[in-house]
Amino acid sequence: MSASRRLDLGGTTLTLISGGINHIDGGGMLGIVPKTLWEQWYPADHENRITLDTHCALVESKGGTILIETGCGNKLTPLERRFYGGSESDWLLPNFLAAGLDPRMVERVVVTHLHTDHVGGLLMNDPDGRVVPTFPNADFVVGAQEFEDAEAGRGITPNAYVPLNYRALVEERRLDPAPPDTEIIPGVRFLATPGHTFGHQSVLIEGTSRAAVFTGDVLALYRHAPTHYTMAYDVEPLRKGETKRALLERAAREEWLLILSHEPRFPICRAIYQERRNRYDLEEYASE
Numbered sequence: 225m226s227a228s229r230r231l232d233l234g235g236t237t238l239t240l241i242s243g244g245i246n247h248i249d250g251g252g253m254l255g256i257v258p259k260t261l262w263e264q265w266y267p268a269d270h271e272n273r274i275t276l277d278t279h280c281a282l283v284e285s286k287g288g289t290i291l292i293e294t295g296c297g298n299k300l301t302p303l304e305r306r307f308y309g310g311s312e313s314d315w316l317l318p319n320f321l322a323a324g325l326d327p328r329m330v331e332r333v334v335v336t337h338l339h340t341d342h343v344g345g346l347l348m349n350d351p352d353g354r355v356v357p358t359f360p361n362a363d364f365v366v367g368a369q370e371f372e373d374a375e376a377g378r379g380i381t382p383n384a385y386v387p388l389n390y391r392a393l394v395e396e397r398r399l400d401p402a403p404p405d406t407e408i409i410p411g412v413r414f415l416a417t418p419g420h421t422f423g424h425q426s427v428l429i430e431g432t433s434r435a436a437v438f439t440g441d442v443l444a445l446y447r448h449a450p451t452h453y454t455m456a457y458d459v460e461p462l463r464k465g466e467t468k469r470a471l472l473e474r475a476a477r478e479e480w481l482l483i484l485s486h487e488p489r490f491p492i493c494r495a496i497y498q499e500r501r502n503r504y505d506l507e508e509y510a511s512e
């Protein structure tokens with residue numbers, strides 16, 4: 225588990241909480257990038273797995289209290305545990321409590337897309353083995369297209385979407401599929417960022433002094449900034465490159481902070497234009 229971190233955006237605070245450390249296949253995460261390059265930044269274990277985080281963000285403002293992303297949760301099967309790694313005690317709820325936060329305070333949970341490492345902590349196994357909402361007072365917001373694609377199984381692998389992760393909330397009518405760019409609460413809205421999945425949406429959080437984007441998997445790692453650095457799981461790699469370039473361009477222009485979904489060391493960054501190479505790179509945002 226990594227320690228929680230807090231950003232003051234002006235009238236809005238954002239607290240970064242780990243949804244659990246994972247160990248995921250490095251080739252899957254870095255797509256076509258040769259291992260000789262990526263292993264310098266993300267050392268692989270004997271099964272070729274690299275260490276990643278699953279960042280979640282609690283946003284508190286006058287407009288409401290929402291949580292972005294939920295990590296893998298505690299419902300992984302033994303096989304999924306082999307793919308995702310991590311430990312059974314390191315997931316969102318224990319980390320949320322360790323940060324001194326109360327799960328009942330969350331009014332809405334928002335996810336960028338419905339892959340298990342983002343939505344697995346929405347529902348949890350309770351001590352009696354029942355599947356119950358982790359955040360008992362929250363409704364749940366996801367992009368409408370993403371929800372449709374998950375229901376239709378339009379993922380790159382047959383198990384890309386696991387209905388157990390959200391089905392109980394659909395039945396309770398607590399799931400709210402939202403069109404692209406929907407305002408979730410005042411000052412927080414979806415930003416359509418297709419490519420990792422067709423309906424992937426990042427989340428823009430605007431305070432009175434600055435803004436931050438929770439990127440989701442359009443920009444998961446510090447070293448993912450070049451347009452062709454994609455993941456093997458992206459449904460549309462070329463489109464993702466275009467989406468990412470546009471997001472970085474806008475982030476540099478508007479001085480947005482970028483919160484990278486899986487980056488273990490530098491989760492909060494700024495986009496910097498490199499004129500010589502005509503590309504955007506990331507720079508760690510170290511402190512207030």
Ligand SMILES: [Zn+2]
Pocket residue numbers: 339341342441444485486
């Ligand atoms: Zn992910």
